[in-house]
Amino acid sequence: MLAQGFTLYAIVSVITLAVSGFLIDRFSAIKVLPFYLLPTMAAYTLVITSSWAFTPIVMMILIAMTNGTSSVLLTSTWSEIYGTKYLGGIRSITVSFFVFSTAIAPVLFGYLIDQQFTINQIFSMMLGYLILANALFLFKLKDYQPVKIA
DSSP states (O other), X not given: OHXXXXXXXXXXXXHHHHHHHHHHHHHOHHHHXXXXXXXXXXXXXXXXXXXXXXXXXXXXXXXXXXXXXXXXXHHHHHHHHHOSTTHHHHHHHHHHHHHHHHHHHXXXXXXXXXXXXXXXXXXXXXXXXXXXXXXXXXXHHXXXXXXXXO
């Protein structure tokens, strides 16, 4: 059953990539960005609160929605905020952070598991982080001024 989750993950990720590209073209990356993490937040909430047998598959589908959106949203966001002149430098820094975070995650989660944290506690911490990150973004969004292209 979990293998079907990976297939659904791939399908939903591709579909969401296309849909989010349309939404970004129609509304702008900055306006789509506040909604980008909501599917992952829903997935984490489901994991924390549910013992349903299909929770892993639904979680993978919801996370695929965030993944598909991120594929097109992040570069579009940097372009809208900073313009395209420094886009290569910005992408190299952000990708370096992504690589670092994926390298440190197994160590961090292994440590938490060794310290007897439950899966629900770990997902609760991750959900709290996502809520905080989204709240900080929304707080900063009110000061946003689009880049002026000369």
